[in-house]
Amino acid sequence: MPKLFVSDHPLVLDKLARLRDKTTDPQNFRRLMAEVAMLIGCEALKGVRTRQTTVSTPLKTASAVTLDQPLAFVAVLRAGLGMTPGLLELAPKAAIGHIGLYRDEKTLNPVRYYVRLPKRLSDYFVVLCDPMLATGGSASESIHILKTDGAKNITLLTLLASKQGVARIHKDHPDVPVYTAAVDAVLNSHGYIVPGLGDAGDRLFNT
Numbered sequence: 525m526p527k528l529f530v531s532d533h534p535l536v537l538d539k540l541a542r543l544r545d546k547t548t549d550p551q552n553f554r555r556l557m558a559e560v561a562m563l564i565g566c567e568a569l570k571g572v573r574t575r576q577t578t579v580s581t582p583l584k585t586a587s588a589v590t591l592d593q594p595l596a597f598v599a600v601l602r603a604g605l606g607m608t609p610g611l612l613e614l615a616p617k618a619a620i621g622h623i624g625l626y627r628d629e630k631t632l633n634p635v636r637y638y639v640r641l642p643k644r645l646s647d648y649f650v651v652l653c654d655p656m657l658a659t660g661g662s663a664s665e666s667i668h669i670l671k672t673d674g675a676k677n678i679t680l681l682t683l684l685a686s687k688q689g690v691a692r693i694h695k696d697h698p699d700v701p702v703y704t705a706a707v708d709a710v711l712n713s714h715g716y717i718v719p720g721l722g723d724a725g726d727r728l729f730n731t
Contacts, residue, residue: 562610657685660692
């Protein structure tokens with residue numbers, strides 16, 4: 525599929541296995557989620573703009589490359605909050621945004637309740653953090669919100685996706701790449717990824 529990047533890094537696969545394991549406790553689930561987000565985030569951030577410069581080493585001047593674009597990590601509440609700590613290890617100066625959506629249990633459609641984003645979003649390389657790409661409804665709506673607010677460079681970072689969710693993003697937002705640790709085949713009648721890892725928010729916050 526175009527613009528779909530599935531990690532095959534051994535560390536990502538090992539940590540995903542532990543995220544899937546129902547015996548993993550909330551403390552370790554939080555740590556693993558942040559670590560997987562950081563590892564996949566390194567790949568997702570390859571598209572950020574850079575510039576050539578020079579730095580003075582202890583011996584002489586060296587050519588170098590530095591970032592030339594501000595970063596924004598936008599968490600889809602609530603489970604997306606578990607991904608931002610890992611990304612902030614990579615880029616501590618990044619701006620943080622929040623999009624609050626909940627899924628209507630009958631229609632499975634996203635309902636917006638909170639949006640707080642950095643100003644002048646068009647300047648930023650935006651990483652949207654949504655750990656479970658199930659039906660794709662929440663992620664698609666979040667991308668729509670970001671674009672409406674001016675975002676031009678958006679990457680979707682997720683821990684686990686379904687084929688249906690990936691197809692939805694490619695249909696609604698073909699310009700947005702999807703980075704994930706794995707793609708599962710199906711959704712159940714409640715819109716959960718199977719085999720998946722359960723409800724990421726509940727496992728993250730022990731609710």
